[in-house]
Amino acid sequence: MTTLRIAGGRVLHPDFSVTTDDVLVDDTSGEIVAVGDVGSGDETLDAEGCLVMPGLVNAHCHAAMTLLRGYADDKPLESWLREDVWPVEAELTDADIRAGTELALVELLKSGTTAFADMYFSMGEVAEAVAEAGLRARLGHGVVGVGKDEDAARADHEESLSFAREYDGYADGRVRTMYTPHSLTTVDEDRLREYVPEAREAGVPLHYHANETADEVEPIVAERDERPLEYADGLGMLGESDFLAHGVHSDATEVDLLAERGTAVVHCPASNMKLASGAAPVPAYREAGVTVALGTDGAASNNDLDLFDEMRDAAMLGKHAANDASAVPAEAVVEMATAGGADALGFDAGRIAAGRKADLAVVDFEAAHLTPTHDAVSNLAYATRGSDVRHTVCDGEVLVRDGEVRTLDEDAVRERAAEHARDLVARAE
Amino acid sequence: MTTLRIAGGRVLHPDFSVTTDDVLVDDTSGEIVAVGDVGSGDETLDAEGCLVMPGLVNAHCHAAMTLLRGYADDKPLESWLREDVWPVEAELTDADIRAGTELALVELLKSGTTAFADMYFSMGEVAEAVAEAGLRARLGHGVVGVGKDEDAARADHEESLSFAREYDGYADGRVRTMYTPHSLTTVDEDRLREYVPEAREAGVPLHYHANETADEVEPIVAERDERPLEYADGLGMLGESDFLAHGVHSDATEVDLLAERGTAVVHCPASNMKLASGAAPVPAYREAGVTVALGTDGAASNNDLDLFDEMRDAAMLGKHAANDASAVPAEAVVEMATAGGADALGFDAGRIAAGRKADLAVVDFEAAHLTPTHDAVSNLAYATRGSDVRHTVCDGEVLVRDGEVRTLDEDAVRERAAEHARDLVARAE
Incomplete structure (x- = not known):
């Protein structure tokens, strides 16, 4: 097993409390192993200045x-x-x-x-x-x-x-x-x-x-x-x-x-x-x-x-x-x-807790439109945009790191989709 | 006078038509000088892949x-x-x-x-x-x-x-x-x-x-x-x-x-x-x-x-x-x-046309959530986020270039505001 430590962020708990904590994830089981003072992991994902929330x-x-x-x-x-x-x-x-x-x-x-x-x-x-x-x-x-x-x-x-x-x-x-x-x-x-x-x-x-x-x-x-x-x-x-x-x-x-x-x-x-x-x-x-x-x-x-x-x-x-x-x-x-x-x-996810699937979003709160943070949950509900997401983790794997999708080639996907959209509409008209 | 050429973007006209055109701006008068084939300007602002719209x-x-x-x-x-x-x-x-x-x-x-x-x-x-x-x-x-x-x-x-x-x-x-x-x-x-x-x-x-x-x-x-x-x-x-x-x-x-x-x-x-x-x-x-x-x-x-x-x-x-x-x-x-x-x-702005104030936003349309572009106006109304803005120009001056504010120090502003917010709320409680 390889572990990933999501480090230095504020963690949104299932009861909506927020604490500064690390989250340790096991990429074999795809589960959250621990939340809190978790020691070091094999790899680290920087969450400084971020809110770590369920995916x-x-x-x-x-x-x-x-x-x-x-x-x-x-x-x-x-x-x-x-x-x-x-x-x-x-x-x-x-x-x-x-x-x-x-x-x-x-x-x-x-x-x-x-x-x-x-x-x-x-x-x-x-x-x-x-x-x-x-x-x-x-x-x-x-x-x-x-x-x-x-x-x-x-x-x-x-x-x-x-x-x-x-x-x-x-x-x-x-x-x-x-x-x-x-x-x-x-x-x-x-x-x-x-x-x-x-x-x-x-x-x-x-x-x-x-x-x-x-x-x-x-x-x-x-x-x-x-x-x-x-x-x-x-x-x-x-x-x-x-x-x-x-x-x-x-x-x-x-x-x-x-x-x-x-x-x-x-x-x-x-x-x-x-x-x-x-x-x-x-x-x-x-x-x-x-x-x-x-x-x-x-x-x-x-x-x-x-x-x-x-x-x-x-x-x-x-x-x-x-x-x-x-x-x-x-x-x-x-x-x-x-x-x-x-x-x-029917997925055992949606909450940050040991034993749950490690499906997480790490949101960069160091942005003008998310300042100040009187209430992190309010910021998520009312002021955060999708573009504020810094990392996305699913099943213990980092799928987006620093805003870049790692599993798909974004530019190629965009170009291909635009082409298909054009052709499709032309065929239908 | 120094001129700025906003180059290679698609321009949103007052009648909501969209054409690929340059926009020439004069930073002395702060006005739009020309839209279309405007020749070269003293400076260039790249708008390739972007929609140029009124600020x-x-x-x-x-x-x-x-x-x-x-x-x-x-x-x-x-x-x-x-x-x-x-x-x-x-x-x-x-x-x-x-x-x-x-x-x-x-x-x-x-x-x-x-x-x-x-x-x-x-x-x-x-x-x-x-x-x-x-x-x-x-x-x-x-x-x-x-x-x-x-x-x-x-x-x-x-x-x-x-x-x-x-x-x-x-x-x-x-x-x-x-x-x-x-x-x-x-x-x-x-x-x-x-x-x-x-x-x-x-x-x-x-x-x-x-x-x-x-x-x-x-x-x-x-x-x-x-x-x-x-x-x-x-x-x-x-x-x-x-x-x-x-x-x-x-x-x-x-x-x-x-x-x-x-x-x-x-x-x-x-x-x-x-x-x-x-x-x-x-x-x-x-x-x-x-x-x-x-x-x-x-x-x-x-x-x-x-x-x-x-x-x-x-x-x-x-x-x-x-x-x-x-x-x-x-x-x-x-x-x-x-x-x-x-x-x-009461400002002579809000429309891209010669003689109007050069108040403009240049929106990066090369994003997954803005693909395809069947209708640029629909994308602006329903799918664009503030974070898609690449450049902001007001009165002929480039105030945001490539997402960076040039007239204010963003990090310092954020930190100062967070501090004032904390102190203010503490005083009121």
Whole structure:
């Protein structure tokens, strides 16, 4: 075993206290060995002037959509999807998705994100990119039923299932998988009744969009006289390891149901604001004991993958929506972006403590916009930017050192992605 | 005259078109001489891979409040002011304000801001700091009447007036002044009736907080049976050069009144969300033809001075509040942060065109989170961070080159501010 000592920084503990301490990491087990006066390690990572925090977790993403960053803004969800996003997505090749995903991974790593959940297509390419980049991911092939005949839908489902089986535990266990029906309205009831039990048999969690827009809730309520999450519950889609994206329009019954079932919710405040989908009832979720994580959604509706932006957005939108400046405070959003995300994705990370996975972000606090530091947690929630991340460590490996990604060639990744984006859009037009 | 050629970048024009062009600047007049094929200049500033945009304008700020960044978060405006902010502000010395302002100036310059409006105390110190730092500012000593006897209030007013007279045109005209009563509720009617005509005589614009919270509107409506801005109009406080901060709770009558009078509004979305003050009717203002600028407010309620954050917040909150993803689009927020701000503050800047003041920000677009560039304006509004600014030019002078502030010693400024912040809080506790 080789040990790495992260030295001289201030450490953010799970109870939100901050002490000046070293963190010792074992790169064989990928775990945190000790926090405090840890002696010397085989190697040292300088954290002087920095805050050492758990790596951020982006719990809902479509990574390759970086290719569509800024392609179509300022449009509502339905027309944005149908007129802009889907026609381009229909042209996506494996190589496009690899290029867009690698661009996303550079962005995630440089802004301190050590784990993410990705629901998209060509997921074998995504898994390979994750293996190469060194971070942790929960991956699923998105199943869309609408507009497909029985055979095509079945083939889509089979692809999702076989990906989930084949890649679970890949890359030394850094890649885990999931079964990802797109949403309760884009996959028919008959198909969900057929597919979900097969996914359960494969032993992977479910992740899907739910209660994202009011338009998506109404037809379910009208047709079934029950709320969308009651419908999902009847289909066996609210398991303890499952996690839902958005959860904007959940009512009190659904909040309680999620709490009872132990199903987590991924709050995506930027995407929800940008597409005018509404504001998720985050205080109600947290009060009821629902695990809440944070996600950026795809870069086309955000338009970045910076979890620091997302923390700020979550706090700001939370206060605005509750008409209460004390709602969704700094500690809540930092917890959502770290421990909440790790719990939602089923990773033993998100907290700096011996025995936990060594997934860490080291944030340079010696910056004008982070001075003074009356409160380090406030600075993280309200004033830190992704570019303040100095080092990113995942599974005990240093993936970003002094702002440079070590596992991917950033310039080559950027150029390749720009080229793929250009070609893709040209093909679709 | 010495000319500076900003070379090889893509230039954002006032009509939001983008072309690859050079910009020639004259450092004597401080003006843009030409845009296009400009020949060689005496000096060159490399803008390859960058977007050259108008310098950002922060149209409502309390710069020295950087000292209170993160000091008290997650509290509503009234108790936050009375229990946390005002007791500390009562302890502020000239040296504190100088230190906090210099910290703000470093932050502003590094994130591409070339002009700001500041309403605070010890404004002579602020003017000196602005002179040294090289940017442009509209400065006013804040007049608070509440809790003061006649003589104390009069002295406060006199100080504001004499500062406004003495410093208007200071630092080669980069410093302009204004008369700044705190708000319509914190300065009594009798005093406003007495003071405002004197400010008019001094020939400076008015800037004050208006319609920031619902709590501030109600007593005026209850007592006078007119809206706050009708009251302000009756006091002669809606002039063509005047500009109001916040304007969250303006109704349709007030929107029309502002348009008629030519008074500008400074939208502060981050502060409004963080203090749960509400969402300003930005689409209504813009439709009516009211000039809308952007402001960060003080760092204690934001918690940074990054106008890129503010643009993103303005777009996001605008869509959420209007329940319309097409509301407050990318071009609108970029305009508010540049031309809108310059117009509100009365500076001939905010647009890249020959004859305008050479106030520019050069943004490095060769970054993962800004790739691809389907739409440069979208990238500015949604994905750029202050840290992407490579060079900042004001009045033809390069104030930031390759991310380094040239007019202030950043490390010394940070250390001094941290020390003052520590001492200040200790004195207040």
